[in-house]
Amino acid sequence: MKDKGKGDNPWRALGLMGALGFQVAMCALVGYWVGGWIGGTRGWQAGGILIGFGVGIWSAILLVKKVLENHDE
Secondary structure (H helix, E strand, O other): OOOOOHHHOHHHHHHHHHHHHHHHHHHHHHHHHHHHHHOOOHHHHHHHHHHHHHHHHHHHHHHHHHHHHHHHO
């Protein structure tokens, strides 16, 4: 039988998926809030959402890289 490593846990994968979704959503919400705070118009808010979404995706990529680095050990 194949030995399972510490990264083969399905609960860990489910937790990572939840954390990634939460992280991207929170960055987009913060972007919406900052856009409203800066300009208050829908254009600023939409721009804030897009920038927040981009930052959320970037931070999710960094988190996945960190998890995969720890998995290789």
